[in-house]
Amino acid sequence: MTEMLKVTVDRRPPLAVIYTEGYINNQGGEEIARVAYDLIEGDHTTLLLNLKGTKIVNSIGISILIEIIEKMLEIDGRLAFCNLTPTIEKTFHIMGLAQYAQIFADEEVAVGELTV
Amino acid sequence: MNQATASLEPRLSWEDVLDAASRREGERSFLSRLVLYICQQHGLQAAALYSKVEGGYDRLVSAGSEAFPTSLGADEELEYGSVLLPEGLLLYKAGNTGRSDLEGPLILALSSALRAAVLQGRLKQQSFAINYRGVELEALYDVGLAIASMLNLDQLGEEILLRAVSLLDARRGALYLRAGDRYVLDHTFGGDARQELPYEDPQIAALLDGKLPADQDLLAGARHLMGLPIGADGRPQGLLIVADKESRHGVGPFPMADRRSLSLFANQAAIALETAYLHQQALEKERLERELDLAADIQRRLLPTVFPRMDGFEVTGWSRPARHVGGDYYDFLRVRDGRVAAVLADVSGKGLPAALMVSTVHSALRLLIDQADVGPELIRRLNHHIAESSAPNKFITLLVAELDPHRAEMRFVNAGHNPALLVGPDGEVKELESGGLPLGLFDSSTYRMGRLDLGEGDLVCIYSDGITESASRLDEEFGVGRLVDLLRTTRDKPLSEIVSAVDAAVTGFEDGLNQGDDQTLVLIRRTA
Numbered sequence: 124m125t126e127m128l129k130v131t132v133d134r135r136p137p138l139a140v141i142y143t144e145g146y147i148n149n150q151g152g153e154e155i156a157r158v159a160y161d162l163i164e165g166d167h168t169t170l171l172l173n174l175k176g177t178k179i180v181n182s183i184g185i186s187i188l189i190e191i192i193e194k195m196l197e198i199d200g201r202l203a204f205c206n207l208t209p210t211i212e213k214t215f216h217i218m219g220l221a222q223y224a225q226i227f228a229d230e231e232v233a234v235g236e237l238t239v
Numbered sequence: 240m241n242q243a244t245a246s247l248e249p250r251l252s253w254e255d256v257l258d259a260a261s262r263r264e265g266e267r268s269f270l271s272r273l274v275l276y277i278c279q280q281h282g283l284q285a286a287a288l289y290s291k292v293e294g295g296y297d298r299l300v301s302a303g304s305e306a307f308p309t310s311l312g313a314d315e316e317l318e319y320g321s322v323l324l325p326e327g328l329l330l331y332k333a334g335n336t337g338r339s340d341l342e343g344p345l346i347l348a349l350s351s352a353l354r355a356a357v358l359q360g361r362l363k364q365q366s367f368a369i370n371y372r373g374v375e376l377e378a379l380y381d382v383g384l385a386i387a388s389m390l391n392l393d394q395l396g397e398e399i400l401l402r403a404v405s406l407l408d409a410r411r412g413a414l415y416l417r418a419g420d421r422y423v424l425d426h427t428f429g430g431d432a433r434q435e436l437p438y439e440d441p442q443i444a445a446l447l448d449g450k451l452p453a454d455q456d457l458l459a460g461a462r463h464l465m466g467l468p469i470g471a472d473g474r475p476q477g478l479l480i481v482a483d484k485e486s487r488h489g490v491g492p493f494p495m496a497d498r499r500s501l502s503l504f505a506n507q508a509a510i511a512l513e514t515a516y517l518h519q520q521a522l523e524k525e526r527l528e529r530e531l532d533l534a535a536d537i538q539r540r541l542l543p544t545v546f547p548r549m550d551g552f553e554v555t556g557w558s559r560p561a562r563h564v565g566g567d568y569y570d571f572l573r574v575r576d577g578r579v580a581a582v583l584a585d586v587s588g589k590g591l592p593a594a595l596m597v598s599t600v601h602s603a604l605r606l607l608i609d610q611a612d613v614g615p616e617l618i619r620r621l622n623h624h625i626a627e628s629s630a631p632n633k634f635i636t637l638l639v640a641e642l643d644p645h646r647a648e649m650r651f652v653n654a655g656h657n658p659a660l661l662v663g664p665d666g667e668v669k670e671l672e673s674g675g676l677p678l679g680l681f682d683s684s685t686y687r688m689g690r691l692d693l694g695e696g697d698l699v700c701i702y703s704d705g706i707t708e709s710a711s712r713l714d715e716e717f718g719v720g721r722l723v724d725l726l727r728t729t730r731d732k733p734l735s736e737i738v739s740a741v742d743a744a745v746t747g748f749e750d751g752l753n754q755g756d757d758q759t760l761v762l763i764r765r766t767a
Binding site for chain 1: 267268366367370371373374377378381401402404405406408409410428429485486487489
């Protein structure tokens, strides 16, 4: 049995909050991408990834998150993250994700900023 | 508009295509518009652009409703029209009025755009790899500093494992810590792992040697394992195992470079684990000290804080444990008709186990003394209780003396304790022996009682062997002789001064050495 990522969504058009629980690796990243692209198809132009349930992410997961960011840029949308562990936040900064996606301390602050 | 052309909407102008190239939407959007524009200009039903990859082609973008395959083999036979490009391939399905062969400036533009996209992709990959190297270095740095300050062994174990799994793109992992001749599972990630592994085992040796062990159940379901010992100064503290290196196409073995990274990581982890382990030990010691302080406080409350006053006698007692808590005990109990029982007990051994037995004696004696006079029957019952409730190798020596103010008489039973000393007003000393075996040795022990008429000025000293067996720096015992001499010279002084004199003499004799055993003294003097 491997550590499968669980993804749930709270739709608040045009915003959607994606909650993750588990490892953002190849499988986990693909699952997030599938959900994100479905939301984009459903005219959600702002996505917030709440990583409260995620302690670990690897390079494959990061590359998929970058692809989602690129996709959001193509449609003039926004992708943001919240509730990152210090390790994941540091990783996102080093990998450059923070240049194109905002990082918030928690969901309340993020939703407040993204829905202005 | 037929169905095929309907899926080729929106209608694009060349300016629309150029607009996509100039905006920040990215090369994929530009290529997508360019392929759609080519379809519209050449009257095609559908087209798909593929980029060259190892062994074939991967689809990048498509236009039209045709379900083109996502990837193609290098020599795959195609049912579509195709244009081979330096960096890829364009597949197309010609329309009714369209041309079946494609060429011209648009194809040239597509080829150039694809080449630019491929080069940009390579640059992104290289940039990603460089950035991720930064993440690896940061992780090593963190393990050296941040994790080293994490003193909770359980949290540290999880952090080390998660970092190793993440750093090496592993899908699974397990951390084992050494416990004697085996490794015990501390944390696992991504699936089940064996709870214990033998320390000396060919499978483990093979794994640590960089070979795949034959035992695939090490981490259930894992196919590619890599493991390294975690150890400081050549002492293995644990085992770090990661499994199944991830890529976008699945899982595979770990390259040699990963082994070096894991080795660096394991070295840092070893130092962090050692620090946390020492901290945990210090905390445990501190907790034990607190518990011992509490036990010492409880034990102090067992000893009398005031000494009974009675006609014709004066009594006092003193005790100093060798450790926080001790195995010596003394008490004065009021019994019937104004009589007082003085008791001194010495439990075999020292420290907490002895202190627990002291509590047992204290409780049992207080209960039994209300049911029986001081004498052989009382001690027989006490022995029965102690023999039933104590460990087989534990015993207690005890001397109990009952003082009767009306008859100037002392009745006593000695259960294996040192003989009490009687010091007369003239300085003559006599040992009082009477009794039986120590308590707790045999359930069937019997006891004899001694009787003694005390005259004015007679001094009785009951003591524990911690006094007479205290040792000097020359490894000489204090001995009964020094105690007798001391009692002779101080016999007329107040009892508290005699106690102080014994305390000072023994402490001086030990000359700063650690006290070897608990020291206890009970003094009884006939005053009239």
